Amino acid sequence: MADARAHRGSVSTEAAGDADPTAILLDRLAHDLRGPLSPLQTAAYLLRRPDLEPDRRDELLAIIDRQTTRLSSMVQEVSDWARARQSRLVSRREAIVPSMLVELAVTSSKADVRLDVAAELDERTLDGDAQRLVQMLVALVGFMHSRHGEVVMTAELAEQGVRIDIAADGSPWSPGERESLFTGAEAEPFDEGLGLRLMIAKAIAQAHGGDMRARETRNGLAMVRVLLPLRAAAAED
Template sequence: MTRWYDRIAHDLKGPLAPLQTASYLLKSEGLPPERQRELADVVDRQARRLNRMIEELGDYARASEHRLRLRIEPCPLALVLDLAIGSVPGSAIDPRYDAGLDSVAVAGDEGRLVQLFASLIAHLQARAPGQTPELRVTAADGRVRVELLGAGPSPDAETLTAMFERADPAPHDEGLGLRLMLAYAIAQMHGGSLAAHAPDGGGLMFVCELPLAPG
């Protein structure tokens, strides 16, 4: 755990060096307007990055202690998935629904569910750039099952086991690598489940099950 804290502290320092450098240079006299804009962009970009890291860490801390605030209500699953797909740059997934499931609703917090599926999609796309993951929706026994299959090499058994238990050592979004751990916690807090599998044909599959909304 100490090593994990060390890594978090190290990663949080990442944006500070360019922030400090840009802030120092902005105080220089006679800077051309173009150079001022470049440095201002550096400050803005790194401040946003630092904010994402802090939000990610805060969300994970609250989720690990079941303190995330959830507004549970019927959420159209198709809308949740469309919002998640649209929030991931470059994503062009075309979901496949079993008969009638494109109009079902799940019981959950729309924003957190979008966050969950966006994290899974972004992870799969980062593993296999240029390859579009497949998404299929099925249902049984009052639960909906969302399968996300990405290309690329299959993780080994140890990696699969630890995928939701430890931070990603090379996060794709310049974050802290907690996105999958947070996605797992969100699924659990919705009374659902999230698992990772290595299909026989290769790649990585995420399977998320969530309760259907009553009625």
């Protein structure tokens, strides 16, 4: 998996050249959005057959359910990307306990995660959109899970606020992957989506006054570090 990622690159950095990166990305989106439509059209056509066996009918209905879910997710991905470009991703803010945030993200993800949360985070709060922050962490967990290594998430206090590290145990970065991780859409999305989720995740961190960087663990393994500022003391009171 890691070797394959060495040739992935991103749409905006490798395909754009002197052309408009937005136009190239939109062309890519139009192509990818057609993906779920073909099986939907085939299933709809076959369901009209009066001699269709019940088992085959159930299979076709499952295809429709799966592909419509995928298409809906893609449309939401495009919507989030557009909102990120317009700085409209975060619409509401509330006090969030960091330890509860990471635990909710782990529960919401589809991966087994080894979680290590500093006890002092129970007494601190962030100021942000809980739904968006969970979305951000779930995307990072999904990305690390796709590398076929155990996902390890640690959360602790840092000088800049709260530091959350998400790593893939046993999976190093491929050459050039770390530098281009957030610069454009993934050429081969980790989740059968449009390849925008990592860009959106970083935009969510930045919308909260934080940042997101591709780093390495002490053992040289792939890791993404998220920094989020704590809620101001006046807001706490």
